[in-house]
Amino acid sequence: MIWKTAWKNVWRNKVRSLVVIASVTVGIFAGVFSIALMNGLIEQRISDALNDEISHIQITSKNFRLNNDPQLTIANSEGVLSVIKSVKGATDVSERTIITGMANTASKSAGVQIIGIDPDMEKRVFTLYSKLMPGTGDYFEKDSKLNLALIGQELAKDLNIIRYSVDSSTIVRVREKGLSEKLISKLAPITGKKFLNEKQFIKEMKSLFSKAEEMKYGLLIRKEAWSFREGARMTLTFLDKENNQVGSVFRLTALYDMANSMFEKSSVFVRNSDLKKLMGMNEKDFHQVVVKISNVDQTDEIADILALKLPDLEVTTWKKISPDLAMMTDMVSQFYLIFGIIILAALAFGIINTMLMVVLERTRELGMLTAIGMNKKKVFSMIMLESVFLSLIGAVIGMIVSNILIRITGNTGINLAQAAEGFEALGYSAIVYPKISAGFFGIVTILIIITGILSSIYPAMKALKLNPVEAIRAE
Amino acid sequence: MKIIEIKNVSKIYNESEVQVNAVNGVTLDFQEAEFAAIVGPSGSGKTTLLNLIGGLDNPTSGEIIIDGTNLAKLKSSELIDFRMRNIGFVFQAYNLIPVLTAKENVEFIMNLQSWSKKERDERTFELLKAVGLFERANSRPAKMSGGQQQRIAVARALASRPKFVLADEPTANLDSKSASTLLEIMEKLNHEEKITFIFSTHDARVVKMAHRVITLEDGKVVSDDVRE
Structure with missing residues (x-):
């Protein structure tokens, strides 16, 4: 009641x-x-972060994470890999060679981390292969004798590799995406003009459109106006194992877009074989082994087991690598x-x-x-x-x-x-x-x-x- | 059989440093199945006396004993429970629960006393028939006239078979016809259920039908007439 x-x-x-x-x-x-x-x-x-950038566990030589010294390699990588594979819950591994260097084009240069990977192994741990920008190339699929590099969209912008221009095909695409004829007509003064970088293009856009229009449609126009010449090249310079400066031209195999500007600006992926040759490293030596595990909640448990089994190496979990x-x-x-x-x-x-x-x-x-x-x-x-x-x-x-x-x-x-x-x-x-x-x-x-x-x-x-x-x- | 004993009861209110003797040394007894009216001019202490008998207010001095229980000896929670089991109330302004139907209002106290559904239904329909509102069982108070609402209030007061019913000016808000109907119903229920009814009233019709008329003036009983 x-x-x-x-x-x-x-x-x-x-x-x-x-x-x-x-x-x-x-x-x-x-x-x-x-x-x-x-x-x-x-x-x-x-x-x-776990699927594209750092994975769950990283294994390096002691002090490599601290010093980034290219001489601190993991010897006997095959033995290390077999130990990792014996641990239940560790599903996949990828071997990496890591060096800090400079990326240069004719007009720009930038400090980068050059990561040498085995594309097939890497595919099993990271999803980078699925983050390629359409129309920019492929994931190290062509068996090229040239050095190949995969760089982020943001680095490509910084190095003036991505350029901007509005042509008839751009107009067609923005029209399809819903840009009104009135706004399309505002693009007339820059049609046919080429911009070396994004900053110049944005500056020009701001002079053509109102602030509200630029806010609403700027990104759409930029996405349709950028262009990338397949096969573009850049030079990577770094110190080899003997601390001698080496450099080589790398052809861009593709650009990736990971929705992480910082990572895109700083991470250049190349083939292990290309990088090791330039660095004078032993084919079986690596700087880092990344481990993917089936259940993220078991990270600490598996890391402890690996640390016990690999006492000479440093086993680091994602929480320690990326405390943020x-x-x-x-x-x-x-x-x-x-x-x-x-x-x-x-x-x-x-x-x-x-x-x-x-x-x-x-x-x-x-x-x-x-x-x-x-x-x-x-x-x-x-x-x-x-x-x-x-x-x-x-x-x-x-x-x-x-x-x-x-x-x-x-x-x-x-x-x-x-x-x-x-x-x-x-x-x-x-x-x-x-x-x-x-x-x-x-x-x-x-x-x-x-x-x-x-x-x-x-x-x-x-x-x-x-x-x-x-x-x-x-x- | 004596069911209410009022022994030299007084109630003094202190209002703005002025003492008001609302009830002044009243001594009265009420027997089972009485139909009694308490009359007197406004301010004579009728309502205060009813509140004291009903355990809604405490006397300043004196004792009220109901069926052997001295109300002053009961704790607050015991007094509420005592009221629920022994006393029925009919208020001048009906005071039905507006969100409940007539049937739900009547069975409310039975629910509080945890009667079974069967017992509740039997008693509710018996009372609704007795007050002539069986057909309005599912109507809400707002859909009923004042007279009908007061009849439901009477049915509610009688629902759990209390020892007595206190009715404070029950006909004050009713027209002549509704008041007569209500009084006839109450007299009939008093006779059939052997439940004591005590009214405070100004209404001559109530006085006319009462078997006993107690007159109060300035808080004192000035006459107590029992009619044959």
Whole structure:
């Protein structure tokens, strides 16, 4: 009866209850969706880092990570590989040769890390092969006698390898992508003109378009206006094993786009065989072995086993290699907590306010209920249930709406193209896929019920303090 | 059989440093199945006396003993439970729960007393028939007239078979016809259920039907007439 009465009381003042429910719905939706967005962003960043950049575990000679000394190689790599393969959970490995050097073109140069890889082994550990920019080439597939290099889009821009021009084919493509004729006509002054780098092109675009137009369509036009000459070359210079400066021309096999500007600007991939020849290294020596494992949660456990089995080498987990990522995973739970507290506090104040109004409006009725024998426990329960119902209805609707939206956007992604440069500079993808675990909704439901109960305490105490004689006389 | 004993009860209110003797040394007894009216001018202490008998207010001095239980000896929670089991209330402004139907209002106290559904249904329909509102069982108070609401309030007061019913000006907000119907119903239930009814009233019709009329003036009993 108390449940039924409380439920009916919720709908006594429909407009007010609906306003409260709507505000709870919006609050819960905003909270859950923001957390899903943040969660998706962070999980994606960690996934990108593990699958494209660092993998789960790296094995190097002692002090190699500290000094980057090319002489600190892993000898007997075959033995090391067989040890790794014997550890359960370590699924794949890739051997790498690593050296710091300079990348040069006729007009520009940049400091880079040159990573020698075996393309087939690398494919099993990293997804770099799937991140090539369309139309720029292939993943070391041609058996070229020339030295080959795979560089990032951002480095290609820095070295003036990517150039910009607007021609008739560019116009056709931007028209297909929805650019209006009015805006297309604004491109007329630069049609046929070639720009050596992105900066010059952006400067010219800014002079042709309004700020809003440039914000909205600038990225689209840049994406269609860039060009890359297949087979372009650059020179890589570095110190060999004997500390002699060596340099060689590398033909670009392709450009990659990893949505991480820093990584793209600094990482040049070449074939192990090409690099070792230039460095004068033994064919079986490597600087680094990267290990991919099947379950990321077992990273520390497997790293400990490897460290025991390979005492002369340094075994480093991704959390140590990239402490920012580790910190991020730890921060996520704290972020949830803070965000949750803010939303639940706002919800609690809304409920307290509403329930105080309810008690004030129903003074006479509450007095009557006490008079006819409804004890304090039942009066308290009735008020508490009303506030739990109010918050729970809003919360359930909020969670359903956010779940639907998370499922939809989790598949399609949310394109934050306008902030793409900022995101990519920090290593985040501009397309975010919100994600949340099913268990999270269970936790939210429990927290909402607790909040509803806590929020009802003060109004219920007010109700319990009513003197029935005075309350019955109240207008 | 004596069910209510009021022994030299006084109630003094201190309002703005002025003492008001709302009830002043009242001594009364009520027997089972009485149909009694407490009359007197406004401010004579009728409602205060009813509140004291009903355990809604505490006397400043004196004792109220109901069926052998001294109300002053009960803790607050025990007093609420005692009211639920022994006393029915009918208020001037009906005070039904607006979100519940007539049936749900009547069975509310039975629910508080954890009666079984079968027992509840039997008693509720019995009372709704008795007050002539069986067909309105599923109507909410807002859809009923004042007289009908007060009849539901009477049914609610009687639902758990209390020892007595206290009715504070039950006909004050009713038209003449509704008031007569209500009084006839109450008299019939008093007779059939052997439940004591005590009214405070100004209404001459109530006074006319009462078997006993107690007159209060300035908080004191000035007359106590029992009619045959």
